[in-house]
Amino acid sequence: MELDEKIIGTHNGTFHCDEALAVYLLRLTKAYAGAGLKRTRDPATLDTCTIVVDVGGVYDEGKQRFDHHQRGFTEIFGNGFTTKLSSAGLVYKHFGQEIIANTISTTPEDPKVNTLWLKLYKEFIEAIDAIDNGISQYSADIASKYRIRTDVSARVGFLNPAWNESFDSQTVDGLFSEASALVGDEFVSRLKYYANAWLPARDLVAAGLKARTNVDPSGKIILFEQFAPWKEHLFELETDLSIAASEQPIYVLYPDETGGQWRIQAVPASPESFESRKALPEVWRGLRDEDLSKASGVDGCVFVHASGFIGGNKTKEGALKLAKLALTM
Template sequence: MKNFKVSRIITHDTTFHADEVFAVALLKICGFHEVPVIRTRRKEILEDALLDPTAFVIDVGGSYNPGMLNFDHHQDTSLPSAAGLIWKMMNYCFHDDLIPHFDAFFAAIDAVDTNRDNIYELLHTLPEGFRNASSIISGFNRDVTDPQEQKEQFNDAVNVAMMILQNEHHSAIEHVRSEKEYADREILPNGVAVFKTFNTIWKKKDDHTFAVMPHANGWQIQSRDTALAVVPENVSECEGFIFRHGSGFMATVKDFEVAVEFARSILTEDPELPFNY
């Protein structure tokens, strides 16, 4: 179904949620930007749309039938949210290397929308000011008795969701690139990793306490976790020293050779390596 005609996208009115907002945003990103979006629960409109193979019916209508572009999940608790259903159909729009990243992203939207694995209990344990993609999108709701205002807010929410998906696309590309370059890293005798390009995943690997990589102002020495170790203060004595963050999580110097030489001098806590505290 990579090439098919779509005449309209229908979802429910009043309060909107992240699942139908991200579903609509994904369809727009995948080429249906100009297709009109209708928000309604009017029975006659839904009945007609459910029988129209050119009309997406999302998060409403009581039917899950991809062949007819019907994507409601409320009638079957085993289904993911509307966002997950649309993602399952439209993931061909993304390169295969990026699909695992978006699988995880949409699984998170599904979990919040359907309270999968009792996620609400987990969310209640987080700081009061914590926000996730679902709560940010829900925050666009206003007066549900004012259809025009809600329509405008829904459109704003979809535009923000599109930007979030674009950011996720960038993150996914960077993750794939960083994974490939991680394998080519240089490892100094004391265990410090050296990257010739900025790497976004090295901290998640838990293989190194420190790393060296390029920065806009030169070369940066980073700590994986300041609870484990900080970049020593004497980095300020290096030639071409630029900045050390007060927390010690990173410092920047101008030249690559200077950054690497300083990194070689950092002691490690790994008993298998040559240097110890």
């Protein structure tokens, strides 16, 4: 080993998703890009490593030791998350913002880095932490109706040799490399999606929320000039901006995916709810085309769903008229 070569240490034998991801993530940092890897449980060998994850019984950032198995370990990600960390979560907590900045070619100080750091923990890392620490997704009194064994932790686990296959160190180390690439590539793919698609949609929703009084003085109608997923962002932004219930939007207008028509959609009562804050008027529900135009007095109508959660018009102006009328009914 050259004097300046960085070495990542982790345990040998059966591998798990958390250290497979931890090793991959470390190689996305400037300090450990191109670092070598030693898989061992020998303390003397681990002491020769630059950084150690998931083995060694020590959590000490200053010493670059990131294990979570020792008695008394209670570290969590914070920021509203309470799941105990695995080695993946530990590495992500300390290096995640740099990793995100490096991957999307910006600086750690860029505000969107923190947004993505929290989002990736919620949507990708936390489940790996929980599974590795044996934390059930459901309370004990709720019985699961079926099993899911296609999550990334399970797929990494299945890369280990079966009990009746060769378990020599060279074979297992090669499979560990496959596992690290599998979960690491999936992390990067998810990060790029959130950076390149999810975050721009959030910016669009934030802009529409800010400009809603220009659409209607009541502030109850948001208008988007292009289609984008908006529900998740709207609820999060309402919370972040402390928008009172009395000031929250009721209807959202947007062009459909083809751009040929416009939609008016009632905002759900909650993110997962099938109930609306204010469904479209009952007298419009289930009507289509001319029947709906006559009932509403608005030309160009296409439909209103039987439940009143969504409707359509041929033009933006028509959809806006429907929304303004619905507010008064």
